[in-house]
Every structure is written in structure tokens, then in C-alpha cells.
Amino acid sequence: MSDHPIYLQLTPAELAARKRRNVWIALGLVAFMVLLFTTTFLRMMHNQQAARQAGLVPASAPVGSIDR
Numbered sequence: 001m002s003d004h005p006i007y008l009q010l011t012p013a014e015l016a017a018r019k020r021r022n023v024w025i026a027l028g029l030v031a032f033m034v035l036l037f038t039t040t041f042l043r044m045m046h047n048q049q050a051a052r053q054a055g056l057v058p059a060s061a062p063v064g065s066i067d068r
Contacts, residue, residue, distance in 0.1 A: 010018070051057045
């Protein structure tokens with residue numbers, strides 16, 4: 001028995017496919033993060049507008065100054 005592990009050597013086509021797959025995974029993750037950020041931001045803006053319309057927060061109140 002051999003004490004040394006045997007490593008599989010990938011072909012240039014397999015390496016290119018791996019790189020292409022990794023790039024698409026990275027782009028998908030970035031797109032998902034942008035989607036989450038945008039959704040969160042828009043919901044926060046909508047909630048602030050609703051609070052102002054309900055009279056819970058003065059229109060000139062700075063962000064983070066809501067007392068409950």
C-alpha cells in the first residue's frame with residue numbers, strides 16, 4: 001500500500017468549467033444580496049412614510065429619534 005495520496009489532475013476544459021461555474025455562483029450571490037438590500041431599503045422607506053402619515057413621527061424628526 002502507498003502512503004502517498006493520489007490526486008486527480010483536472011483537464012484544462014474541466015478547470016475552465018469550474019471557473020465559469022464559480023463566476024456564475026458569485027454573480028448569483030451578489031444579485032441576491034442586492035435584492036435583499038433593495039427590498040429592505042424600500043420597506044423601511046414605506047414604513048417611515050406610513051408612520052409620518054399616521055402622525056406617529058413628526059416630518060422633521062431625524063432618523064433614529066423615535067421615542068416609544
